Amino acid sequence: MKWFSTWFDSPYYHILYDERDENEASAFIKAIQQKLKTPKNAHVLDAACGQGRHAKTLHELGFKVDGFDLSPKNIEAAKQNATENLSFFVHDIRDPLPKVEVYEWVCNFFTSFGYFDLKSDNQAAFNSLSAALKPGGVFLMDFFNPTYVIKYLVGQETVIKQGISFEINRWAEDGFLIKSIDFTDQMEAYHFEEKVELISKSDFLEYAVNSGLSFTGMLGDYQLNEFDDQNSPRMIFLWTKN
16 A cells, blocks of 8 residues: 555644645635636636645635545545535546546646656656646646755654654655654554655656646746746646647
8 A cells, every 4th residue: 555545544644734834825826816817617626635625715716626635534524615616526646537628727736746656657647637627728736846855855853743743754765755754642653654756847847748738837936936946945837738
């Protein structure tokens, strides 16, 4: 079983990451919507949506939103906010989607990619998401800038959340960023690892071309500044379906 199948379903994942800046995320999504001038009634797909927080923001902006995630527990939580125009389903991003050429906008936010060992799996995911877009639709991919991440990597830290001391170690190995997470709760020791591929800009561009997408722009952070290879924390790609 892959690491993401267990860690993302663990209650400790949500304890460790309980303070992700939702205000920044919401502001980013609203700014992107304004930049792209996406019609308020557009049909949007949030790929690897987690518990649906960003899909909910998109819905509040007036979009019809579908969100999917590999984790059944995440989707169970997301469905608590489901409405007529906000729906969620369990799905593996590599597999063909049930709807094709229906979405004006497909988005993959906040490094919800790069979990696979094989480049063919990355390409399969791009093919699936591209196929879901209407011709002329926009694909947004938000991923960390590997150059920036390695440059400013914090190798070791201790994070205390809800009385649990998470010992975190990070390193790069064989083209992946590894995060080792160790902690004890109620006298039981736990160990999890995150493993995310350090996907280069050129690899992303190749996946996109191979799946019928045309590059239209790139941003470097959530304030929508232009991308700089050395100093931008994010790689926010914008493609259009051919």
